[in-house]
Amino acid sequence: MQRLKDKVILITGASRGIGKALALAFAGQGADVGVNYAKNRRKAAQVVEEIRKIGRKGQVFQADVGERAECVGLVDAFVGAFGRIDVLVNNAGICYLDGFLATTEERYDRTMNVNVKGAFFCAQAAARFMLKQGGGRIINVSSVNGELAESHQCAYNVSKGALNMLTRSMAQELIPGHIIVNAIAPGIVLTDSSEQDLAGPGVAEAYLQNIPAGRFATCEDVVGAAVFLSSDESDYFVGQTLTMDGGISIQQMPDLHGKPASE
Numbered sequence: 699m700q701r702l703k704d705k706v707i708l709i710t711g712a713s714r715g716i717g718k719a720l721a722l723a724f725a726g727q728g729a730d731v732g733v734n735y736a737k738n739r740r741k742a743a744q745v746v747e748e749i750r751k752i753g754r755k756g757q758v759f760q761a762d763v764g765e766r767a768e769c770v771g772l773v774d775a776f777v778g779a780f781g782r783i784d785v786l787v788n789n790a791g792i793c794y795l796d797g798f799l800a801t802t803e804e805r806y807d808r809t810m811n812v813n814v815k816g817a818f819f820c821a822q823a824a825a826r827f828m829l830k831q832g833g834g835r836i837i838n839v840s841s842v843n844g845e846l847a848e849s850h851q852c853a854y855n856v857s858k859g860a861l862n863m864l865t866r867s868m869a870q871e872l873i874p875g876h877i878i879v880n881a882i883a884p885g886i887v888l889t890d891s892s893e894q895d896l897a898g899p900g901v902a903e904a905y906l907q908n909i910p911a912g913r914f915a916t917c918e919d920v921v922g923a924a925v926f927l928s929s930d931e932s933d934y935f936v937g938q939t940l941t942m943d944g945g946i947s948i949q950q951m952p953d954l955h956g957k958p959a960s961e
Contacts, residue, residue: 700726700727700728701727701728701925701928701929701931702724702727702728702729702785702925702928702929703727703728703729704728704729704730705724705728705729705730705784705785705928706729706730706731706732706780706781706782706783706784706785707724707729707730707731707732707783707784707785707786707787707928708731708732708734708759708772708773708776708783708785708786708787708824709721709724709731709732709733709734709787709789710734710761710763710772710786710787710788710789710790710816710820711734711735711736711763711789711790711791712731712732712733712734712735712742712745712787712789713733713734713735713738713741713742713745714738714741714889714890715887715889715890715891715917716789716839716884716887716889716917716920717733717734717787717789717790718741718745718917719917719918719920719921720787720789720917720920720921720924721733721745721749721756722745722748722749722752723918723921723924723925724924724925724928725748725749725752725753725754725756726752727925727929728754729754729784729785729928730754730755730756730780731749731754731755731756732756732757732758732759732776732779732780733745733746733749733756733757733758733759734758734759734760734761734763734772734790735758735759735760736760736761736762736763736790739758739760742758742760743758746758755780757776757779757780759772759775759776759779761775763788763790763812763815763816763817763819763820764808764811764812764815764816765811766815766819769816769819769820769822769823770819770823772820772823773786773820773823773824773827774823777827782827782831783824783827783828783831783834784834784835784928785834785835785836785837785928786820786821786824786834786835786836786837787836787837787839787924787928788816788817788820788821788836788837788838788839788861789839790812790813790816791812791813791839791841792808792809792812792813792854793809793851793854794808794809794851794853794854795850795851795895796850796851796852796853797849797850797852798852801852801853805853806853809853809854809857810853810856810857810860813854813857813858813860813861814857814860814861814864817838817861817864818864821836821838821864821868821879824836825868825872825875825877828872828875828876828877829875829877832876833875833876833877833878834876834877834878835877835878835879835880835927835928836868836872836877836878836879836880837879837880837881837882837924837927837928838861838864838865838879838880838881838882839881839882839884839920840858840861840862840865840881840882840883840939841854841858841883841884841885842883842884842885842941842943842946842947843855843858843859844858844859844860844861844862844883844939845859845862845883845941845947846946846947858883861881862881862883862939865879865880865881865937865938865939866937866939868937869936869937870937873936873937878932878933878935878936879936879937880927880932880935880936880937880938880939880940881938881939881940882920882923882924882927882939882940882942883939883940883941883942883943884915884919884920884942884943885909885914885915885942885943885944885946885947886905886909886914886915886943887914887915887916887917887919887920888914888915888916888917889917892914896914902914908946909943909944909945909946910944910945910946910948911944911945912944913944914944915942915943915944919942920942923940923942927940
């Protein structure tokens with residue numbers, strides 16, 4: 699059974715990585731999908747081609763979600779093409795590996811504009827349509843960094859903490875209109891960009907020492923949570939941030955006794 703049969707879903711930042719994986723998974727579950735991109739139309743078009751091969755409708759939408767006017771224009775264009783918006787996934791995000799003292803105003807503003815402002819105003823535009831149609835769902839793709847501070851990512855950490863609070867605040871205000879808002883907070887997910895960040899000598903090994911699951915997440919790991927939150931199965935999840943980080947956030951104490959877990 700297709701869990702998202704005939705739903706129409708808009709995903710920001712969907713030309714690659716997690717966004718691409720979500721787009722294809724949603725299509726596989728019976729949804730038609732809008733693929734937003736900021737710069738790389740060719741990659742976005744490739745995602746749409748794969749969606750159509752699955753047998754669902756797909757369309758590309760260009761917009762820089764760091765600008766409010768483009769957020770509004772994106773949602774308007776999507777609704778104009780598909781007739782409604784059942785689910786919005788705020789997936790677009792940016793992260794600079796800058797230390798706190800090295801962070802420039804330009805990079806700080808860009809991080810906040812894409813990661814927080816973009817989610818805010820895309821959701822605001824989508825919610826106005828959702829209220830008219832009787833409801834909908836908004837999913838914010840956050841990060842475990844919203845709760846745990848990672849060095850050299852101060853602005854990114856702050857932006858994801860803000861996104862978690864935005865999720866709760868929107869959920870509180872929008873649930874009377876049958877708009878359900880939740881978030882997903884992955885740990886380190888293997889994508890083209892993260893694999894480059896992990897390529898340095900000993901970097902991946904150092905991270906893995908702090909992941910009880912013993913591996914990094916894949917884009918497919920995020921898919922299950924996103925499909926669930928987009929489906930009717932999650933009706934009673936409101937304002938939640940689902941953390942899926944392989945156990946990073948449980949802050950496991952070191953094993954000082956050497957006993958097997960079964961004992």
